[in-house]
Amino acid sequence: MSSGEPLNFKGLVTVVTGAGSGIGKVYARFFAARGAHVVVNDVSAQAAQAVVDEINNAGGKAVAAAGSVAEGDKVIGQAVKAFGTVHILINNAGILRDKAFKNMSEQDWDLVTLVHLKGAYSCTKACWPLFRQQKFGRVVNTASAAGLYGNMGQANYSAAKMGLVGLTRTLAREGAKYNIKTNVIVPMAASAMTETILPPDMLKGLKPEFIAPLVGVLTAQNGPDVNGRIFELGAGFVSEVRYERSKGAVWRTDDSFTPSAVAAKWETVADFTNAEHPVNSEDGDMMGLLKKSRTSPTNPQVSPPIEFKGKTVIITGAGAGLGRSYALMFGKLGANVVINDVSKEGAEKVVQEVKAVGGQAVSAVCSAEEGDAIVKAATDAFGTVHILVANAGILRDKAFVNMDEKMWDQVIAVHLRGTFKCAKACWPIFQKQKYGRIITTASPNGIYGTIGQANYSTAKAAIIGLTRTLAIEGARTNIKVNCIAPRAGTAMTMTVWPKWGDGRSDESRLHCPIVGFLASEQCEDTGSLQEVFGGYAAKLRWQRTFGVAFPNDRELKPEAIVAKWKDITTFDARATHPSSGPEALQQIMENFGNLSGGGSDESSGSSYEDPEDTPEIKEAKKNAPAPEDFSYTERDVTLYNLGVGAKADELQWVYENADDFAYLKILGPIPTSGTLVNHVRLIEVLDKGKAASVTVKVETKDKGTGETVFENQSTVVLRGSGGFGGKKQGSDRGAATALNTPPKRKPDAVVEEKTTPEQAAVYRLSGDYNPLHIDPSFASTGGFPKPILHGLCFMGIAGKHVLKTFGPYSDIKVRFAGTVIPGETLVTEMWKEGDKVVFVTKVKERDAPALSHAAVTLVKSDVVKAKL
Numbered sequence: 057m058s059s060g061e062p063l064n065f066k067g068l069v070t071v072v073t074g075a076g077s078g079i080g081k082v083y084a085r086f087f088a089a090r091g092a093h094v095v096v097n098d099v100s101a102q103a104a105q106a107v108v109d110e111i112n113n114a115g116g117k118a119v120a121a122a123g124s125v126a127e128g129d130k131v132i133g134q135a136v137k138a139f140g141t142v143h144i145l146i147n148n149a150g151i152l153r154d155k156a157f158k159n160m161s162e163q164d165w166d167l168v169t170l171v172h173l174k175g176a177y178s179c180t181k182a183c184w185p186l187f188r189q190q191k192f193g194r195v196v197n198t199a200s201a202a203g204l205y206g207n208m209g210q211a212n213y214s215a216a217k218m219g220l221v222g223l224t225r226t227l228a229r230e231g232a233k234y235n236i237k238t239n240v241i242v243p244m245a246a247s248a249m250t251e252t253i254l255p256p257d258m259l260k261g262l263k264p265e266f267i268a269p270l271v272g273v274l275t276a277q278n279g280p281d282v283n284g285r286i287f288e289l290g291a292g293f294v295s296e297v298r299y300e301r302s303k304g305a306v307w308r309t310d311d312s313f314t315p316s317a318v319a320a321k322w323e324t325v326a327d328f329t330n331a332e333h334p335v336n337s338e339d340g341d342m343m344g345l346l347k348k349s350r351t352s353p354t355n356p357q358v359s360p361p362i363e364f365k366g367k368t369v370i371i372t373g374a375g376a377g378l379g380r381s382y383a384l385m386f387g388k389l390g391a392n393v394v395i396n397d398v399s400k401e402g403a404e405k406v407v408q409e410v411k412a413v414g415g416q417a418v419s420a421v422c423s424a425e426e427g428d429a430i431v432k433a434a435t436d437a438f439g440t441v442h443i444l445v446a447n448a449g450i451l452r453d454k455a456f457v458n459m460d461e462k463m464w465d466q467v468i469a470v471h472l473r474g475t476f477k478c479a480k481a482c483w484p485i486f487q488k489q490k491y492g493r494i495i496t497t498a499s500p501n502g503i504y505g506t507i508g509q510a511n512y513s514t515a516k517a518a519i520i521g522l523t524r525t526l527a528i529e530g531a532r533t534n535i536k537v538n539c540i541a542p543r544a545g546t547a548m549t550m551t552v553w554p555k556w557g558d559g560r561s562d563e564s565r566l567h568c569p570i571v572g573f574l575a576s577e578q579c580e581d582t583g584s585l586q587e588v589f590g591g592y593a594a595k596l597r598w599q600r601t602f603g604v605a606f607p608n609d610r611e612l613k614p615e616a617i618v619a620k621w622k623d624i625t626t627f628d629a630r631a632t633h634p635s636s637g638p639e640a641l642q643q644i645m646e647n648f649g650n651l652s653g654g655g656s657d658e659s660s661g662s663s664y665e666d667p668e669d670t671p672e673i674k675e676a677k678k679n680a681p682a683p684e685d686f687s688y689t690e691r692d693v694t695l696y697n698l699g700v701g702a703k704a705d706e707l708q709w710v711y712e713n714a715d716d717f718a719y720l721k722i723l724g725p726i727p728t729s730g731t732l733v734n735h736v737r738l739i740e741v742l743d744k745g746k747a748a749s750v751t752v753k754v755e756t757k758d759k760g761t762g763e764t765v766f767e768n769q770s771t772v773v774l775r776g777s778g779g780f781g782g783k784k785q786g787s788d789r790g791a792a793t794a795l796n797t798p799p800k801r802k803p804d805a806v807v808e809e810k811t812t813p814e815q816a817a818v819y820r821l822s823g824d825y826n827p828l829h830i831d832p833s834f835a836s837t838g839g840f841p842k843p844i845l846h847g848l849c850f851m852g853i854a855g856k857h858v859l860k861t862f863g864p865y866s867d868i869k870v871r872f873a874g875t876v877i878p879g880e881t882l883v884t885e886m887w888k889e890g891d892k893v894v895f896v897t898k899v900k901e902r903d904a905p906a907l908s909h910a911a912v913t914l915v916k917s918d919v920v921k922a923k924l
Contacts, residue, residue: 078264291608368434397419864914
């Protein structure tokens with residue numbers, strides 16, 4: 057299409073799942089406004105009908121299709137009954153059951169995979185015959201940053217979302233000849249977690265209205281030709297993501313090919329110089345790699361050599377093939393091996409083979425889904441578990457149009473649920489002993505997709521998402537989790553596989569040394585993905601286009617995206633390689649200040665320009681979000697003061713008619729009621745190597761008078777987001793950047809205050825309703841034993857301690873150094889240094905820091921407090 061031609065949706069029947077609220081509701085409105093016939097699905101019939109009524113009252117055409125997406129035939133049946141067919145399917149429905157992996161139940165896992173994975177399969181499967189018959193179909197699946205990069209507390213969600221990437225790739229291949237195009241989006245939107253670290257003004261930029269236009273581009277009758285692709289977007293930023301593969305390393309595949317040989321060359325595996333960008337599982341010179349392995353010199357070894365004496369290894373699906381080869385390798389290297397397989401005959405045979413090569417072994421005859429039974433067999437025989445190799449799998453290959461529900465469920469159960477169950481059973485043991493290694497098994501067909509394996513591709517991709525979250529959650533207890541994607545041999549390559557000592561050509565043995573290295577103490581990697589094949593290993597990572605940033609203060613239209621399509625989809629020297637959620641968010645954050653009007657906020661008195669800033673940061677500093685009004689009354693002041701521990705008899709803080717009723721926050725006296733206006737500016741972004749430090753200034757003015765009431769500066773550290781070539785050292789901003797090191801003498805004053813069990817619940821009433829501060833299950837996703845106090849709550853308590861001891865102050869600076877559980881005791885130690893009071897706040901029960909590098913600047917005693 058030409059960039060000036062409007063996108064055409066007229067008459068297209070569009071099914072949007074999970075459209076009763078949120079982003080799904082925005083999609084429904086978007087398509088209806090563009091002339092599509094919209095089918096609004098939601099589990100809530102009432103919510104779905106409300107959206108339908110809104111669309112129809114506005115002159116559009118819409119019907120409701122209530123029900124679970126896991127029963128896709130019923131949902132799509134309602135669409136066909138209303139409009140005769142379906143042209144577009146937006147798989148948007150989803151749920152969260154966030155929980156730390158150690159606390160995640162089977163129900164938490166099953167519900168999330170049911171809605172996200174089974175739901176997408178079921179709805180798409182019901183549409184597929186219609187799409188094929190009419191030679192037109194568009195599917196958009198919804199992944200997430202948690203799927204691509206992993207995320208604490210979201211093992212189930214990460215697996216499901218990454219699984220949709222694998223499903224997308226296979227559906228794209230199977231639908232191509234029928235003009236069925238399937239793509240996947242990774243939307244960055246406001247969440248409960250981001251609300252705790254980003255100012256409200258910035259969160260406004262992460263609205264769903266910036267997601268719908270790209271979905272429109274991917275589904276229009278006259279949209280660009282795009283199929284099987286991944287797009288990451290948010291806040292007006294749009295980019296494409298693809299896999300990048302290192303050149304890898306090749307080993308000679310003789311008896312010198314050992315885990316110790318892999319360790320000696322592992323750095324080469326991670327070298328992305330002259331990287332490749334494969335599209336198919338067959339891409340790459342496999343024959344050349346095999347020939348190179350045959351002609352390479354004998355492999356050097358690390359010393360001391362890698363061995364597994366005293367280590368217990370569980371290998372699932374070990375009765376034959378790859379699993380058997382793994383078992384023999386670990387046995388030869390001194391491990392205790394647990395052979396899991398559904399075949400008793402196969403398992404027992406391998407047990408004897410392991411014993412014959414000098415190892416100890418027992419069998420665990422059951423499905424990989426029975427992880428508890430497998431781990432019990434290990435602990436009964438050997439006392440503990442150190443390593444899990446999740447290898448079990450089955451195939452139920454069939455063209456998607458013919459793939460029935462049983463074929464889908466069986467493959468997902470064995471590959472994905474089996475990996476979850478075994479890892480879950482091992483996890484408490486690994487955490488207790490502060491040591492564990494997990495090697496999961498994906499597949500190139502899960503990475504790139506392949507015809508006839510929608511179930512298998514989905515399961516294998518989902519295992520990659522699970523791996524990355526487990527790696528994040530296991531990091532603090534020395535649990536390392538990595539994933540391999542073994543390439544299978546072909547009829548052609550089988551003729552050149554090297555012969556081993558017994559004269560057999562056994563491709564499965566060629567993966568073993570790499571698995572052995574990943575399972576060893578010497579391996580420092582975690583969360584990594586590597587393709588392995590015939591003595592070859594190469595790492596994969598994400599590569600993201602530089603993308604296009606559209607102004608986020610005005611409507612984004614799909615035609616504007618089409619006009620910039622080449623820029624959005626071109627991978628050039630500006631491409632980035634995000635490896636974590638915060639790192640992926642960095643470029644989106646830089647677009648928060650991208651406004652259509654441009655210019656700087658003259659009232660701020662400074663554009664904060666710095667010659668060391670990158671061009672993107674300079675541009676972001678020039679633009680500021682629109683000012684935001686905030687009204688409050690004496691009631692809000694009272695609630696805040698109660699939230700930071702004010703008592704009923706302290707009338708100046710809890711009773712609006714007291715003579716000296718005052719608001720306790722920065723910069724001393726603040727009006728006890730009124731309407732204030734917040735002006736947000738990005739003032740500094742520092743490149744800290746592996747992290748980025750982002751500082752934002754919020755200048756608050758009285759709306760009536762225009763006078764500045766106070767200013768607030770906050771700094772967020774985004775781990776994994778550094779290395780972008782920006783400014784290294786921060787500017788001196790006076791009290792805001794002072795080090796505030798306590799003097800080497802006893803404190804001049806110490807105040808101790810025990811918080812109440814209800815402290816977090818009360819403080820929430822000041823406006824931050826994040827469930828992290830009230831919901832025990834949500835708090836556990838962050839690894840907290842109970843809901844925690846908001847940082848600004850215990851900062852307010854400490855500020856109160858200083859105020860009571862030394863009087864009012866004009867500014868306060870703190871660094872949040874730890875967490876506080878309601879009911880714990882805060883101890884604030886203070887040192888007066890001229891007009892400055894340096895202080896630290898600790899948790900008494902744990903002798904743990906809460907606030908550090910903190911100080912206030914005292915004001916003169918003649919300053920009058922605010923009164924009513």
